[in-house]
Amino acid sequence: MDLGLSEIQKMLQESSRDYLLENCTMDYIRAMESDQIGISDEIWKNMADMGWLGLMIPEIYGGSGFNFDDMSILLEEMGKVALSGPFFSTSVIGAQTLLLSGDESQKKEFLPKIASGNLKFSLAFNEKTGSFEESEVSTTTSIKNDEGWTLNGEKYFVNDAVGADYFIVASASENNEGISLFLVPSKSDGIEIEKMEAIGGDKISKVNFQEIKLLDSQLLGKEGEAWKTLSKVFNYGAIGKTSEMSGAAQRVMDMTLNYIKDRKQFDRPIGSFQAVQHHAADMAILTKVSTQFSRKAAWEISNKDNSNINIHRAKSYVSKAFHDVCQISHQLHGAIGYTWDYDLQVFTRKMQHQKLAYGDTDFHQKKISNLLNLK
């Protein structure tokens, strides 16, 4: 048992913390909320240069060859500065989908371009129901014909669609046996992107795919067998989000502690009142447990297997805990935390995406129930 960080993880933690604090200031984060893509070219380029974009891509495909538990440390730091945007869609979800299901030529073609910052990816999975089960994919279809395939359907809750160079689209096959993944260039004719207004400024869209002609070479993995890949990708997604949230919880707690040490009422810092202190202690408990759940799940994904109960425990616990942390923080900040100008609310709004993405508490609790055989 070693709950500390490895030397490499410590270096990654420190260097990313320094970089993000300096470059992803709250002003920048707020500005990116109204940006179409959600990241500046300069920071994207820096992320490529620092090896972050290809962090989990093996070196033979031009990446840095790190593991997911290393990635989780980076994501904690990103969570601390409330950084959202195409990094997650491209370098966690996109890269993992390609790694898990791409053939050698697809991996050779696309992965180095992810690592170098030349391509952005967006997974188009969800439909109107918004669930993370295989059955979600039902109205989007890919029909086989002589030249290849024809793709039709409307996707909802597509992350980072606007800036993406490629969509990875999940579709049901004609006979409805399983789902398939296709690589679709975002500039293809017949693609229409419509923005969905997300409360946290996350880039979420409806994407309509109409009569898209696809070649066999655009099929990712085997026809009808995409769920095996996607269920794993969603576990990366879920724990990626718990990493962000546990980092964010740490930051929200720090903001709160600073505030209650500083703010005086009745001639003393409000942090000296036990009623306030006990709220703060509750925050510390939630934050500590969140970090442990999250890191344990990240470690298990990297070193054990990608589908186990601790992933579901982590996402269900942390989603709820981080919500509670934000709530407590607002309570302790009083009126100031309720203003647009104060930074706390940025975390609270982004939390709404983080806790829902890749399965909310309820979704993952049902998985736990199944895995514990509670039936």
Place this chain on the structure above:
Amino acid sequence: MKYKFNKEDELFRQELRSWIRNEIPGDFNTWQGIDEAGEDFEYSLEIRRKLAKKGWLTMAWPKEYGGQGASYMKQVIFNEEMSYHRMPGRDGFGAKMLGPTLMVHGSEEQQKTFLPPIANGEVQWCQGYSEPDSGSDLASLKLKVVDKGDHWLVNGTKVWTSMAHKASGIFFLGRTDTDAPKHKGISFFLANIKDSNIEVKPIINMAGRHHFNQVIFENVKLPKDALIGELNKGWYIAATLLDFERSGVEYPATARRNFEELVEFVKNKKNSLGIPLINDPYINKTLVDLDLEIEAAKLVAYEVAYLQSQGEVPSIEGSVAKILGTQLAQKVAKIGTDFSGLFGQISDSSAPFDGKYLNPQLDVTAYTIFAGTTEIQKNIIATRGLGLPREDKLKTRSK
């Protein structure tokens, strides 16, 4: 980062587990554990001596004191398995608290006298800290110890003293300087509890059990070497020892075993329409929530042990583990009775689990109170951990 016990530790877990399963009278699946402070005390001493022979009772002790110098992780496994299996015999007061205190603060003579009986599992100690007027504010304690030249003279009352009715010795805190600031006039002593001037009066708890006592010292004469460590340093000596008490893996381990039983129960028990309770979505969700809380408490307990293994003092983590673990115990007991329907009020054998969740529901009321209440733990987290100003250290406002 490595969220896994190493091979050697896992082998130890297997060895211990098969030993325990062999020792348990009857079938593990129906084994409910025993009342160590009551009629089964002798049996628990018997197991304690067996643990001593195995070297497990004092595995945490350094080798020079006959221990194994076992790693914190190995200790966690030991406590986890013992708790999960509801196994009696561990020695919280002697092996875990007094022993290590003597190693740090005791004289060679004191160590020679008191350590071997603890190590051999031959004695029961008890802890005299709380007093009628000193609970959470322990440092205000008044039990008076006066230096009479060739002996100490002790007068006063200790209360909530667990196991005093079974113990042969008591380690306690007494006031040795009434003029000094309250933390600085306290010393740490040992006494033979069978002394004719010490009276042990039972206190029956709300579950109807005799676990704790009032201990009255009336003109008790103690030899000079009853003092442990330096005079007036008792508060700090006791504080070292409190750190041993707070790793808390016992709570989630116990809860996990109870959880498994609860699951078996709701799988087999049907409602009036003939549907198994487990298919009730509310019950299903209640169990999943419980699973999460068990894991949360376990993760923090492991973190405590990990920090200890790194030579750090886990003060906040210890408090977090205590808060989560004790709240968990209360939750398990409540769920156990809730699932029993109207039988949730029946404590005889007609009730599910022979009504065993009922008495524990009363027992666990004490958990969030003893060894530092939840509120005190939160104060510790807030002030020591988060650096918030202590209320009692604020300058009084001018009026």
